[in-house]
Amino acid sequence: MNLFRPRPIRFFASWFAAAVSLAPPVAAQQVSDRDYRPPIARPAYAAGAGPRLCLDEGHHNFHTLDGRYWSFGELLRRDGYALQPLRARLSAASLRDCSILVIANAQPGDADWSDYPTPTPSAFDAGEVRAVRRWVERGGRLWLIADHMPLAGAAASLARAFGVEFLDGFAMPGFDADPQRRAALFQRPTVFRRGDGSLAAHAVTRGGAPGEAVEQVRSFTGQAFRLPPQAEPVLTLPPGYVSLQPAKAWRFDADTPRVEVGGWSQGAVLRLGRGRAAFFGEAAMFSAQRQGAQGKPMGMNAPGAERNYQLALNIAHWLSGRLDAPPAAGGAVP
Numbered sequence: 273m274n275l276f277r278p279r280p281i282r283f284f285a286s287w288f289a290a291a292v293s294l295a296p297p298v299a300a301q302q303v304s305d306r307d308y309r310p311p312i313a314r315p316a317y318a319a320g321a322g323p324r325l326c327l328d329e330g331h332h333n334f335h336t337l338d339g340r341y342w343s344f345g346e347l348l349r350r351d352g353y354a355l356q357p358l359r360a361r362l363s364a365a366s367l368r369d370c371s372i373l374v375i376a377n378a379q380p381g382d383a384d385w386s387d388y389p390t391p392t393p394s395a396f397d398a399g400e401v402r403a404v405r406r407w408v409e410r411g412g413r414l415w416l417i418a419d420h421m422p423l424a425g426a427a428a429s430l431a432r433a434f435g436v437e438f439l440d441g442f443a444m445p446g447f448d449a450d451p452q453r454r455a456a457l458f459q460r461p462t463v464f465r466r467g468d469g470s471l472a473a474h475a476v477t478r479g480g481a482p483g484e485a486v487e488q489v490r491s492f493t494g495q496a497f498r499l500p501p502q503a504e505p506v507l508t509l510p511p512g513y514v515s516l517q518p519a520k521a522w523r524f525d526a527d528t529p530r531v532e533v534g535g536w537s538q539g540a541v542l543r544l545g546r547g548r549a550a551f552f553g554e555a556a557m558f559s560a561q562r563q564g565a566q567g568k569p570m571g572m573n574a575p576g577a578e579r580n581y582q583l584a585l586n587i588a589h590w591l592s593g594r595l596d597a598p599p600a601a602g603g604a605v606p
Contacts, residue, residue: 301564304342308560308573310581313483316589317352323371323413323592326358331378331395334423335555341376343560343572344584351585362400367407372591376417377555379426385521392425392440405433409545413591417552421521424495424553434542435500436551441515443496443533443553461576462491462554464507464538472506475596476541476586484586490577492570494554496533499540507539507552541590548591558584 316322325348327337335341337357345355358373360366367373378395380388396404408414418427418438425440432438445460464471466487471477477486491507496515499505511534518528538553552558557580559571572580589595 302340302561302570303563304340305560305562305569305571305573306342306346308343310347310572312347312350312585314481315350315352316585316592316594319349319352320354322352322354324369325353325355325372325374325588326367326370327355328362328373328375328378329357330359330361331375331426332380332382333375334377334379334419335417335559340555340559340561344376344558347572347581347584348588351588353588362396363403364407367403367412370412372413372415372588373404373407374415374417375427375430376558377419377423377426379423385422386523388422388425388521390519392422392428394429395426396430398429401430401433404430405544408434408547408549411546413547414549415552415587415591416549417555417558418495419553419555420493420495421518423555424497431497431551434544434549434551436503436540436542437498438553439496439498439515439517439531439533439536441495441517441531443494443509443513443515443536443538445510446512447514447530462493462509462538463576464489464491468510470508470510472504472508474504474506474541476506476583476590479582479586480589480595484582486579486583486586488576488578489580489583490557490574491538491554492556492574494538494557496531496536496538497540497551497553499537500542503537503540503542503551505537505540507537509533509536509538511535541587548593550587550591 329336337345349355380393380395416431418424420442421440424438428438446457479485496509513534514530515533516528516530518524541550556571560573561570563570
């Protein structure tokens with residue numbers, strides 16, 4: 273059954289060329305911006321004394337601590353978290369020493385994105401999915417980040433274990449048949465603002481101290497997803513957004529389906545048992561990269577994303593119990 277009822281859309285050559293220009297060959301030109309160093313007025317913990325944050329690197333991840341997520345790792349190190357890569361299969365044993373598990377753009381293999389079958393295979397086996405859910409129920413903290421197709425599909429089984437339904441497509445700010453209007457539309461950045469409600473009033477946007485509030489963040493193409501009733505929205509896609517649903521990543525044609533996703537989520541958190549989880553549908557927004565020959569900024573270092581870094585810190589603080597923690601939680605995780 274097709275729950276989303278996708279409709280055909282018409283793509284012209286100029287949009288197809290633009291889409292191809294954003295495909296994995298260009299993505300491979302992305303390098304971490306190691307000069308990016310936003311201010312942290314009051315680190316949450318003394319250096320290395322905070323919760324142990326494990327970044328998954330055992331699932332062909334597109335983002336790693338020594339690669340595209342170098343700036344993410346450095347930001348959290350400066351805030352006092354103890355970071356380490358996790359390259360083992362996810363299990364009770366491998367997660368035992370992790371307070372927070374971050375999974376960013378896991379993949380089922382190292383194939384070119386356009387070579388994956390449809391639907392995208394899971395990056396995680398059933399045992400890993402069960403282990404992560406149990407770990408969260410017992411007090412673990414999960415931060416699952418999965419980008420547009422095929423990365424959303426690769427993480428869908430893990431998200432589904434928490435009632436979150438990832439859509440394996442490309443969330444775009446609408447479509448227009450007129451070539452000029454269409455070109456302008458697809459160049460529009462995805463910006464979430466407190467003022468219009470697309471960025472929620474929540475602990476992760478208010479922060480816990482002066483200077484930690486976030487009024488605007490930006491993402492850089494991603495996916496859309498649907499939430500279970502108990503989830504707490506953080507980023508809500510504005511009206512008019514659509515998810516493009518090609519059979520193969522970045523291969524669009526005149527009959528590529530679309531799903532209307534205005535009002536769907538691109539970021540949310542939820543509580544489960546003694547644990548917490550955060551789900552975000554775009555990964556570059558928590559990176560700081562330089563792209564292409566001109567070194568165009570992409571991520572926390574880009575225009576419109578000046579407060580993305582603070583959102584990342586606030587999410588880590590919420591996961592670790594420093595923000596909005598119930599008394600029974602006993603404060604920050606070990």
